[in-house]
Each structure stands twice: as structure tokens, then as C-alpha cells.
Amino acid sequence: RCHLIPGEKLKLGISIDASLDLWSRGDVQTCTDWGAPVIWDGMFDPDHYDQEHRRNHSSVSLTVFAVGRYLDAYLEAFLLSAERHFMVALPVTYYVFTDVPQRVPNIQLGPGRSLKVVRVQRHSRWQDISMMRMRAIADAIESQIRRYSRYVFCFDVDQVFVGRFGSEALGDSVALLHAYYYHRPQSLYTYDRNPRSRAYMETGDFYYHAAVFGGSWQTVKNITETCYQTIMEDKENQVEALWHDESHLNKYLWLHKPSRVLSPEYCWSSDIGYRSDMHVTRLLWAKKRYDTLRIT
Ligand code: 2GW
Ligand code: MN
Secondary structure, eight states, rough: OOOOOOOOOOSSSSSSGGGGOOOOOTTTBBBTTOBBBBOOOOOSSSHHHHHHHHTTOOOOEEEEEOOTTOOOOOOIHHHHHHHHHHHTSSSSEEEEESSOOGOOOOOOOTTTEEEEEEEOOOSSSSHHHHHHHHHHHHIIIIIIIIOSSSEEEEEEEEEEEEEEEEEGGOSSEEEEEETTTTTTTGGOOOOBBOTTTTTTOOOOOEEEEEEOOOOOOHHHHHHHHHHHHHHHHHHHHTTTTTTTTTHHHHHHHHOOOOEEOOOOGGGGGGGOOOOTTTTOEEEOOOOOOHHHHHOO
């Protein structure tokens, strides 16, 4: 059914996705209705993507927030695992947003990799900590990231890399299938269903997980600015979307289709049992510790 690979056009004019094998996985959806590839293990040659992106001098910024107790709980394991698995073939700049810069662990980084700390304010409501990431990311792209990196990936901190999360994931607008919903019917998607919220939607394409999204710096700036705007409009109207920034992101991605979709390999939960379509896991949710972390 997939007749078209839009693909990322490199400066050389050829599509970097020309070698994607959409037929190699008969058991999963490898292409969206609008022709974006859905990236599953076995469809791509990792070395091909690394070579093409190196040739094109691709560079990546990773943003992650570690505010309050989340810093000690998750940041070190997140960064150490990213050093082993995240875009290992490319230059990477980590942007750690925190209210406690002095507690950011001092980690030995590989060549071509660096880390910058951005101080942010600590909001008292956790929903605001999560939602206000959108504003902070947009600001950092404008003031710094766009000068150094072509691509930006935004992550929750409560997860660890356990396998390759590489340049096959790069694209103009990249969204992730939520591990809990990718095999479920639309009617179970937890979109915001309140018509008073800007995140309101009846139907959509997929349920995307806000724990990972990315793209070119231009697109991520647009995503984060737009989501921030709709979040603020909701605040003025005294409504809050069901899943906060995730609801607003889902709305955005319905109106602006992503050019690349990541399978749940790219953010899996070990609470989900065995799945025959999951051949590898690349990023895993860390154990939640609501008892100690979600005191508000
Ligand atoms: C969050 C909830 C309750 C108490 C504290 C926090 C908190 C979050 C915090 O104290 N400090 C902090 O840095 N954060 C950041 O926000 C951190 O990067 C974290 O990974 C992110 C999202 O919070 P998290 O991971 O606890 O929420 P999840 O895993 O339920 O996230 C999904 O839903 C969220 C909205 O409710 C976001 O959309 C998130 O992107 C989704 O993965
Ligand atoms: Mn999380």
C-alpha cells in the first residue's frame, strides 16, 4: 500500500531512504497513509544511514529536563546510556535543563560530544514542569541550538538507552508510536476529548508518545512554539488537556503529519509482556517511583 517514500533529501539530491526495505517486515505497518516510513528493525541498514549522515555533516542536539528530584533519580543513567547508544556516529550536544545546575553529574563524554546546562525555573505543579518544556526548548533552539545542530531530539529523562538509537531515526519531523497504543483501536487512544481545550480531537492517525520527538531544528521550533501557544490558550480558558503537553503534541502531529514515525522499539516499557513484532528494544522506560517522586 505504500507507494511513496518521501524520504530525507540530502544535499546530494538523493533520498537517504532509497535503501529502506518496506517489504522486509510483513508483520507490522512500515508506512503511513501519507507515505512516511515507520522505522522497525530489519527495514534498514544502520551503516548506510550513518555513512550518509556523516557525509552530509549531520549533527544532533538532545534536550532533556531534570528538574528537582528527577535529576538525582534519572539523569546520570540516562546520559551514560545515551553515550553508548544515542547517535554514536554523529556529533551530539546534550542540553540539560535543570533548576539545580550544580548537581548535574560530570560525565566523561566521547569525542565530538558535549553537554550544556540550561537553568530553568522550577514550577510547583508537575503538570507545569512538563508543559513548560515546550517554551524552554523553543528558546534554546532560537538562542543556541540552531547554530550548532541540524537536528533536535527531545526526551523524557525517566528512561535508559539499551540499544542503537541511531541516524535512521533522523528526519524533518519525527514522532514515536506509544508502546501502549500502537496495536490498539483508535477508540482507546487517550486524546483530549474536551472541546474546550485546544488539544481536543475526535480522530487522529496514531497515539504518539511525548517522551520522544524530534526533527530539524526548524520543525522542532515550530512544534514546541505551537504547543506552548495552545497550552497557554488553555490556561487562559482554565482548561487543561488530559495528558498535558502530550495531548497538545498529538493535536499538532495530527494537523502536521510527521515525515518519519518511530516504532515502539524506540521507547518500550518492560511492563508490556512479550510481543513478537518487537525484535529489539532501543530505549526503555525507567521504573516509575511515584511514591518518592510525585509528591506535589
Ligand atoms: C513529573 C511528574 C510528577 C512529578 C514530577 C515530574 C517531573 C518531571 C519533575 O519533577 N522533574 C522533571 O524534570 N520532569 C520532567 O518532565 C522529566 O524530564 C520527565 O521525564 C518529564 C515528564 O514527566 P514524567 O516522565 O514523570 O511523565 P510521564 O512519564 O508520565 O510522561 C508522559 O506524559 C507527560 C505529560 O503528563 C509528558 O507528555 C511526557 O513527555 C510523557 O512521556
Ligand atoms: Mn516519562
